[in-house]
Amino acid sequence: MSMNELLGNMEERGWQGKANCMGVDPDLFFPERGASTREAKEVCKGCVVKTDCLEYALDNGEKFGIWGGMSERERRRLRRARAIERRAAQAS
DSSP: OOHHHHHOOTTTOGGGGGOTTTTSOGGGGSOOTTSOOHHHHHHHHTOTTHHHHHHHHHHTTOOSSOBTTBOHHHHHHHHHHHHHHHHHHHHO
16 A cells, blocks of 8 residues: 555645655555664655644544654654643633
């Protein structure tokens, strides 16, 4: 399965056509549990749409894989931090 198939229609998400991962084996971005994520994150490192990719994963609750240069564990931490920030802003 290609990243295009994983992410859906290119016309709906124009950012994905600019992604460094286009044409890269998607298995790289879905390593086995405990396997290194280093190579996938290297592909993401200089990607011009890294933020769009990360936001897509956060908005859609992606539980697996490397998205926007972050693992699920890292995305979970980011979601928690954002939730804390929102609550603090609402309390102010």
